[in-house]
Amino acid sequence: MNTHTLIYPDVAAIVGALVADAASLGLHWLYDPARIAAIEKNGELVFRQPNAADYAGTSGFFAHGRKQAGESSGYGEVCLLMLKHLAKHGEFKRATYQLEYRAHFGPGGDYAGYIDSPTRQTLRVLLPLDINSFPQISGADDDQMPALATIPVLAATYHGTHEALMQRVEEVVRITNNNDLAVAAARCAATALQGVLSGKQMTQALTDALAIAGDVLKPVLEQALTMDTLDSVSAAARFGAACHVAEGLPIVFHIARHAPDYTTAIKANIRAGGDSCGRAIMLGALAAAYQAKQQNLAGSIPLSWLARYSKLAMMAEACEGI
Numbered sequence: 001m002n003t004h005t006l007i008y009p010d011v012a013a014i015v016g017a018l019v020a021d022a023a024s025l026g027l028h029w030l031y032d033p034a035r036i037a038a039i040e041k042n043g044e045l046v047f048r049q050p051n052a053a054d055y056a057g058t059s060g061f062f063a064h065g066r067k068q069a070g071e072s073s074g075y076g077e078v079c080l081l082m083l084k085h086l087a088k089h090g091e092f093k094r095a096t097y098q099l100e101y102r103a104h105f106g107p108g109g110d111y112a113g114y115i116d117s118p119t120r121q122t123l124r125v126l127l128p129l130d131i132n133s134f135p136q137i138s139g140a141d142d143d144q145m146p147a148l149a150t151i152p153v154l155a156a157t158y159h160g161t162h163e164a165l166m167q168r169v170e171e172v173v174r175i176t177n178n179n180d181l182a183v184a185a186a187r188c189a190a191t192a193l194q195g196v197l198s199g200k201q202m203t204q205a206l207t208d209a210l211a212i213a214g215d216v217l218k219p220v221l222e223q224a225l226t227m228d229t230l231d232s233v234s235a236a237a238r239f240g241a242a243c244h245v246a247e248g249l250p251i252v253f254h255i256a257r258h259a260p261d262y263t264t265a266i267k268a269n270i271r272a273g274g275d276s277c278g279r280a281i282m283l284g285a286l287a288a289a290y291q292a293k294q295q296n297l298a299g300s301i302p303l304s305w306l307a308r309y310s311k312l313a314m315m316a317e318a319c320e321g322i
Contacts, residue, residue, distance in 0.1 A: 004300045009197055009292040010156040011319050012300070014083060016288020017152040019301055020266045020280035021076035022309045026050050027270055028073055028277040030060040031241055033233045036273055045270055047308045060273075063114040070310040073277035074119060077104070077111055078149035080311060080318070082172075086157055087321030092168065098134045098175060102126045116243075118142040122176045136171070139178040144243040145278030147173050147182035148189050152285035155193040157322055165190060166212075184214035185245035188221070189252075189282050196289045205286075206253050217246060224250035230258035232272035241274025248279045256286045261299030 007015065026048025027036055035058050039045065048054075050064040064073070072080065081104055085097050105111045106123050115123075121140035150172050158165045166187050173186045188209045195205030206225060210218050220239055227235060235254045240247030251272055259265035265287040270276050291299040306312060 003303050004297050005303050005306060006292055006295065006297045006300045009289045012292035013152045013156040013193060013197065013285040013289035014079075014319060015306070015315065016262065016284040016286075016301055017079055017281045018072065018076050018284070018311070018315055019305050019309050020269070020284025020287075021079070021277050022070055022072050023047050023266055023305060024270050024276040024280045025064055025067060025071060025073050026069060027054065027273075029063055029275060030055055030058070031273050032058040032060060033236070033271060033273045035060075036271055040271070045267055046305065066112055068310070070308045072311065074105075074111070074113060074116055075146060075149045075277050075281050077113075078146060078176075079153060079281055080315060082150040082153045083315065083318045083322070086153065087318040092154075092172070094136065094171065094175070095131050095134045097172075098126055098138060099131050101175070116144065116146060118144055118146045118176050137174045137178050139174050139176040141179050142177050143179045143181040143185075143245050144177070145245060145248045145275055145281075147177035147179070147186050147245060148249075148278070148282050151186055151190050151282060152193065155190040156197065156285070156289070162191070162194065165194065181214070181216055182245055184212070184217055185249050188213040188217060189249065192253075192256075193282070193285055193289060196286055196293060199293060202286070202290050203257055206257055217249065220246060220250045221253050224254040225257055227254055227258075230255065230264075230268060232268040236272035236274060241272055243275040243278055248275055249282070252279050252283045252286070255283055256290075259287060261296070262287045262291055262301050263305075 023046040047069045049069040050067055052062045055062040103109050118140045125138045169186050169190050170183050173183050192205050192209035195208055213221055235251045239250040255265050255268050269279050269283050
């Protein structure tokens with residue numbers, strides 16, 4: 001019996017992002033590749049139960065003590081929120097999405113977990129206002145990886161021109177990350193995923209996306225693509241493993257270029273340490289979409305991983321709605 005599942009590439013991008021985020025949660029923000037390697041040798045790397053003991057005596061930030069294995073990080077929650085928004089409304093409605101964002105992450109909302117800086121500052125803008133007063137730009141001047149959390153859904157469901165998609169990406173990113181570098185990273189990531197979904201080989205899709213990466217990101221992304229073999233730990237040491245897009249996106253590009261299948265990509269990302277969940281959103285989308293486009297069943301999302309994602313039913317219903 002085959003233990004992997006092959007789905008339509010656009011759906012695979014979304015599912016791949018959400019499953020990768022959940023798979024990475026247990027060791028998210030552990031900045032010690034040697035500790036991660038020891039954990040993998042003696043236990044579980046993916047869908048690991050968050051455990052403060054894993055972080056003791058080393059570099060890291062234990063943020064998910066209230067979560068269970070299979071749940072999403074804040075990144076995954078944003079990705080799923082956008083998916084549900086589009087399934088419900090049939091199109092992106094900016095103020096309505098901001099209202100849903102506030103309701104989900106704000107006081108009394110369904111989200112229980114760590115609130116990062118861009119989310120916190122966005123809530124400060126939106127909480128006192130009526131929906132009719134929400135500004136088009138409500139985000140923080142912040143270049144961290146939450147800027148990429150909605151990109152798999154936006155790129156996989158958008159059927160207009162590339163230029164129109166770029167405008168939509170910027171509009172959505174500035175809701176939480178009003179920062180030019182964050183927008184550039186999101187546009188580049190969306191272009192790469194759109195390239196994969198259009199049938200390009202992975203390396204070609206990533207290379208073509210460099211054209212709109214901008215002066216800050218383009219050099220580091222080019223360096224990431226020139227690394228000859230898959231070595232996510234070295235990539236993290238070279239570019240940084242923290243939450244900023246100029247650190248996270250090069251690692252995504254490096255792994256996506258070299259990993260032969262979905263599981264290899266996601267495990268390599270976790271081994272790199274640091275903001276693994278932030279990187280997992282785009283990496284999971286790229287890897288899953290590519291394997292689906294190539295009709296490579298053996299390289300796709302494992303059924304066992306899919307089953308361990310805690311919001312599988314909710315995600316499936318939203319995908320059907322779209």
